[in-house]
Amino acid sequence: MGDLLSLFVNSVFIGNILLAYFLGICSFIAVSKTIETATGLGFAVIFVLTVTSPVNWLIYHGLLAPGALSWAGYPELDLSFLKFITFIAVIAAIVQAVEMVIDRYSPLLYASLGVFLPLIAVNCAILGTSLFMVERNHTFIESVVFGAGSGTGWMLAIVSLAAIRKKVRYADVPAGLDGFGFIMIIAGLMAMTFMMFSGITL
Amino acid sequence: MHTNLSHYKEILIKGIWRENPVAYQVLGICSALAVTVKMSTAVVMSIALSLVAAFSGLIISSLRHWIPSNIRIIVELTVIASLVIVTDQILKAYLYDISKQLSIFVGLIITNCIILGRAEAFAMANNPADSFVDGLANGLGYSMILLAVAFLRELLGSGQFFGFSVIPQFLYDMGFQDMGIMVLAPGAFFIIGLLVWLKNSLPGVSHEKK
Numbered sequence: 001m002g003d004l005l006s007l008f009v010n011s012v013f014i015g016n017i018l019l020a021y022f023l024g025i026c027s028f029i030a031v032s033k034t035i036e037t038a039t040g041l042g043f044a045v046i047f048v049l050t051v052t053s054p055v056n057w058l059i060y061h062g063l064l065a066p067g068a069l070s071w072a073g074y075p076e077l078d079l080s081f082l083k084f085i086t087f088i089a090v091i092a093a094i095v096q097a098v099e100m101v102i103d104r105y106s107p108l109l110y111a112s113l114g115v116f117l118p119l120i121a122v123n124c125a126i127l128g129t130s131l132f133m134v135e136r137n138h139t140f141i142e143s144v145v146f147g148a149g150s151g152t153g154w155m156l157a158i159v160s161l162a163a164i165r166k167k168v169r170y171a172d173v174p175a176g177l178d179g180f181g182f183i184m185i186i187a188g189l190m191a192m193t194f195m196m197f198s199g200i201t202l
Numbered sequence: 203m204h205t206n207l208s209h210y211k212e213i214l215i216k217g218i219w220r221e222n223p224v225a226y227q228v229l230g231i232c233s234a235l236a237v238t239v240k241m242s243t244a245v246v247m248s249i250a251l252s253l254v255a256a257f258s259g260l261i262i263s264s265l266r267h268w269i270p271s272n273i274r275i276i277v278e279l280t281v282i283a284s285l286v287i288v289t290d291q292i293l294k295a296y297l298y299d300i301s302k303q304l305s306i307f308v309g310l311i312i313t314n315c316i317i318l319g320r321a322e323a324f325a326m327a328n329n330p331a332d333s334f335v336d337g338l339a340n341g342l343g344y345s346m347i348l349l350a351v352a353f354l355r356e357l358l359g360s361g362q363f364f365g366f367s368v369i370p371q372f373l374y375d376m377g378f379q380d381m382g383i384m385v386l387a388p389g390a391f392f393i394i395g396l397l398v399w400l401k402n403s404l405p406g407v408s409h410e411k412k
Contacts (some may be wrong), residue, residue: 188391
């Protein structure tokens with residue numbers, strides 16, 4: 001239990017998928033103009049990550065990993081090279097399915113999350129989390145916790161950036177730096193802040 | 203032939219400099235930063251991404267009349283993912299150490315916004331040769347930023363260039379120290395922010411709209 005909590009805290013703060021591994025920066029910058037949209041996208045990312053990470057774990061360890069197909073009579077088969085194309089297809093399919101389910105049963109939630117869901121299918125953070133999960137040999141339970149933790153960390157980062165951008169909207173920034181360059185420097189300062197958490201063990 | 207050449211030159215300059223995908227369109231920085239601690243990984247990543255961008259442009263553009271528009275994103279992703287798998291296998295076979303260091307970031311070329319963005323915006327509407335050049339140009343534009351960031355991070359962070367120490371010893375004796383922050387994540391953010399500032403201050407660059 002303590003290990004899982006430690007993994008969660010680690011993936012939220014120290015190994016923050018956005019500020020330490022630079023995943024999902026495209027939407028981090030594009031969707032952080034207002035706090036409301038940032039929060040909506042953040043929740044959508046948490047949800048999709050918590051679902052796709054374990055589903056990809058099952059597919060990888062059940063079908064693709066070296067020796068996974070020994071039950072079918074192919075103990076030497078190693079299909080792990082197919083993981084990129086499989087993961088991206090699974091992610092796109094799950095995002096599509098989630099979108100349809102939400103649309104059918106909760107129009108209110110769809111109104112707030114719906115526009116973000118298609119964006120998420122190509123968010124590097126989602127594919128990155130699944131690939132990290134394979135590379136770090138997580139167990140099934142760990143893959144759920146890691147997915148949820150990465151999503152939470154991502155949301156924390158994007159909502160904080162949206163809040164900071166609101167505060168500095170009227171700041172007098174030098175002409176060439178205004179815009180993208182300025183946001184990157186803010187992100188750098190945020191990354192330094194998140195690194196302060198390293199060394200904390202539970 | 204002459205008009206043809208100047209036409210390709212136009213596409214190249216647009217992708218590499220005037221509308222540089224990273225600095226101007228804010229695309230594809232997801233993976234641009236993580237592999238820039240050292241020059242060697244950055245060079246391999248640049249070559250891999252430029253080739254995937256060029257060939258995905260070529261293939262998607264050749265198929266553009268047969269792709270139904272409502273499933274085009276899936277088709278594009280499949281083409282890109284297949285090219286990335288080939289790239290990953292080649293790297294594992296010939297450059298195993300570097301492919302270990304690049305870890306998941308080769309796979310993340312699939313979700314790199316530059317490649318999908320160029321497939322959507324350019325390859326679906328132009329002929330294969332133009333799309334190939336356009337993909338290559340955008341890949342090179344991305345590489346330029348990547349290599350600049352990697353050069354500064356490796357030089358300032360560990361005093362090296364391609365793994366060779368280049369800062370003379372007497373500077374260390376005088377009290378110069380490597381900047382640890384450059385090796386860590388925040389260094390990459392700062393450097394890319396400052397590079398964009400520099401680029402925006404140079405003449406002949408289209409400015410980002412506010």
